[in-house]
Amino acid sequence: MRPTDYTIAEGLRALDKREISSVELTQAYVEAIETHNPRLNAYITVTAQQALEEARASDARRAEGKSGALEGIPLGIKDLFCTAGTRTTAASRILGEFVPPYESSVSGNLRRDGAVFLGKLNLDEFAMGSANTTSAFGPVENPWSRANDPAKRLVPGGSSGGSAAAVAARLAMGATATDTGGSIRQPAAFCGVTGIKPTYGRCSRWGVVAFASSLDQAGPIARNVEDCAILLRSMSGFDPKDSTSADLPVPDFAAACGRSVKGLRIGVPAEYTMPGLAPEIDALWQQGLAWLKDAGAEIVPISLPHTKYALPTYYVVAPAEASSNLARYDGVRFGTRTAERDSDLRDLYERTRAAGFGAEVRRRIMIGTYVLSAGYYDAYYLKAQKVRALIARDFAEAWDKVDAIVTPATPSSAFPMDERQDDPVTMYLNDVFTVTANLAGLPGLAVPAGLDAQGLPLGLQVIGKAFDEETVFAVGAALERAANFTATPQVRA
Amino acid sequence: MSYTIEGASGPWEVVVGLEVHAQVLSKSKLFSGAATAFGAAPNSQVSFVDAGFPGMLPVINGECVAQAVRTGLGLNAKINLWSRFDRKNYFYADLPQGYQISQYKDPIVGEGVIEIELTDGSTKEIGITRLHLEQDAGKSLHDQHPSKSFIDLNRSGVALMEIVSEPDMRSPEEAGAYLSKLRQILRYLGTCDGNMDEGSMRADVNVSVRKAGEDFRTRCEIKNVNSVRFVMQAVEAEARRQVELWESGGTVDQETRLFDTGRGTTRSMRSKEDAHDYRYFPDPDLPPLVLEQSWVDELKAGLPELPDARRARYVAMGLSPYDAHVLTIERETAAFFEIVAKGRDAKVAANWVTGDYFAALNRLKRDVSDSPVSAENLGALLDLIADGTLSGKLAKEVFDAMLEADEPPAAIVEKRGLRQVTDTGAIEAVVDGVLAANADKIAQYKAGKTGLFGFFVGQTMKAMGGKGNPAIVNDLLKQKLDG
């Protein structure tokens, strides 16, 4: 068993039994990063020295009998979480060399529980993207490659491409990520790892660089369902600094992984069978449902009639909120400032933001500004929020009949980095299965379920009721057991 | 006789509405825990939330909500149990987030009304359209550097109540009276200190003109006027400007202007072309604000007595309307008066407070909040007059002594031996002595020079160091001279 082979659950047991130390674990990951990160570019900032110091401190705590729930576990942190004393970029030029003087609540929770931070993981700029190709620090490469075309570099998915790639390639034991339209689930599926976006309000958004406030949620990416459950438990919890934080106790998610699915009603939404759905994806979906049926669950056809409007709804609401959230990046109080000698204030704003934001971010800010502008608010933003309410209602009505919903996670497997996506709308279609959960505020988990003809991972998605991550974990774990997905990527430590 | 401005073509009416921004009295800001105190070192009262740092989120201060509700109740307005916060998006150096958290469609307080008093004694009702909570912006200093403006975010995020009036005012006087009354109500309620010179209360003045019977014409907004006097001047200056424009065949463009206090005129602000497209939308970081009716009722029960009610109560106590008005302008003055008047003759108390006491404050350049003499001591002085210990004249002497050192009057009386003498025997002895020494005057008096009575009184008082009870002195002299 090499150090980087342990899952988090196994690692915690091994650390407990003194079979390995946090320093040894952390050192192994630091070396793995040194070896593979130059190619994969999963990390923007590596904090190796600091990580080893933290590992030493963790081992000392353990020796004194003071172990936290994640004591000594080396993790990667998506560079959207503000980390005190460590540069935070949101993968954008506009934040410059910004070093936050505060720690996000979620990463703070992980520190509280004894985790070790290896560095800040790459992402699409300001979390806007589905392929991790918009980062100002270069794209992330998927550690998986096609069997028949191994040289072709593939995308890891986005926006949490760095998190998913790092976990898949064993450059971290687990990672934090965020999901606004699918940014945890889609890259997890593309990289053959597991990820969950919890219910809106389960994790605090304080200290997470905001993209779309009513959709953003933090969540873990890890190698398996149980590891995700362990991480989510630490990450979650009421935070009085976030007015949208749910004041609810955090259940023992890992315990739920062992629950039987016997008697659970699994919903299959008719509308997710989209025209042009790849046969492989459909086959895997059917296979997943069969596994659950074998395990004693009941498969129930349901209808979520407004499904096809979810993507356009998302692409009104998310850019609108983003256009407002990104107004603070203006070169006045932090980040880069771009100005000429005779620039006036307006000039300073315009130049700084044009130079600091990438094309996709600028595009979304423009859409968002437009749909909120005078004369268009009712037709676009207000309309979209009403359609959103209908989408949420579809789910609310479905819960009368079912306990969880299973769908494909993505419409395809990981695609090539050089596949020209001139039309923004084509890129947006990557989120077709995932945005509904964000719009409705519901928990969604992606679990690897098989490989496509090219040997690339495919994932299935489990959506659950509000604050019922336990059922989601139970169903996900059942799928995981049945799938027995043991394949690993070509590039890994 | 209503106010009009004479133009070449006849009289023009003036229509005025005020939007007042009042800083809420609270220890910390509306959505952050930074302090609100005035005059702190730059950027020393700033939370990362106020400075719009990445990932920062607002959390509402319950006391600011309460203060807004108290104000709404004091304005006889509808309290909306459900309201929402919206983002008002625009770019400015003193607005770190690039948006202001405000309330647009669903404010916390709806329609209300207040009564204003005009100098001719008449009253008028002025409607309140709404009151909402919003964040204040930071401060820009433009005079510290030749090519830079300096930004201080201490004020960024302080809670403001924006109070919008109906366009019900028709003269500079009415605008001034409204602003004064509003300020008085807020100070009585303790929800805003009304210190316009410190910027804790500012008025945006909307002015338009029209011929009698017309609908409203275009209005202009004069921003950030910071005194009642300037509001009145600005209304007049702007109304005249608009009349001249209309009279000369031009049109008034809707624009934002500033009042130049030096010149007494308004001027156009540098145009902010897109300033009006604020792209309001509900703030997704803040769920709706929900109030319980029972909580609002509790607040209502706990409100202090407001100026109008207090004035009416004083008049019912026997005070003149003028005295009632003067004593209730400031809540602190009324509070002082009530301690003085407690268990005593209200009119006597009112006379002393509005007379000698106010004169003393003026002379010493003090005010009620740093009063040289306590209300309790002033009240005790009135007791000493009422029970005959002091004559009116001696009381004033004691009062002056109290102004120097705020001692209980009884102590001063003892120390200086000023107790009025009421012992008839003692007075009679002095009277006899005076009469004995002035036989010639007695003869003159008995011969018809009745005016000399005052001489005898004066001599007696002088011999007694002013301490003789005047009534007894008078009686005894009458008996001995006339009897």
Add this chain to the structure above:
Amino acid sequence: MSLDAATVRRVANLARLRLDETEVEKLRSELNGILGWIEQLQAVDTEGVEPMAGGSPVPVALPWRQDAVTDGGQADAILRNAPDREGEYFGVPKVVE
């Protein structure tokens, strides 16, 4: 809903994004594509539907905090990342009102 170049420039203005002419044209075309795709929302019958408020799947009300000074007093941390720090202030190009 077709965007013209003037509208693109106006929106860029509102968003404080400087665009050169080629960018205006490129954005116009891209935004038109996106907006055309979004148009399908108009087909949804939303009569009598309350818009969703925020992202919570369950009804929530705004939580309140106590009125206490718990923050601030950290001018250096506030100013530390400033691109142009002028002593205790943030410096910006002078604004004329």
